[in-house]
Amino acid sequence: MSFDADLEAAAADEIDRACTLGWRQLRAHTPWGDTFEGFTPAGRAVCFERSYLWEHEPGSDILVEVTVYEPQAYEQGVKLTRTIQRETV
Template structure:
């Protein structure tokens, strides 16, 4: 994780993960695999890059892994948050 502003980056990563997980299973399934990167602002006013990925998880079978990374522009590492969503049965 970036040593500058780790709490700010982590808070935004968790916030973005919560928003990504709010999609219904059907919506997630339609867009997987998919990812994007966009610019955003943290609560503290830092300009950041937010990368969001929906990918098929290996376990449990048929699940979708949602990964969010928030980093300062030009940096390779930042704060990460991840969730695995199992299919609706």
């Protein structure tokens, strides 16, 4: 597996995990972000950065951002975004 494909696979898996909670569960914790260390499918040591941000104003859709990168090479990392639609409460 190529370096880029490995980072992309790790980012895709992480954004799927990041979006398992719905808007109602995340609204009380948005904005929020965290960075942690982990491994790609090929076993590379990387950092995972996950953020939940309001896409527009507070209470709107939630923008989920995931970046996966080697600790010494943030600029060469892979960033994916997805939106969790606002639910009517």
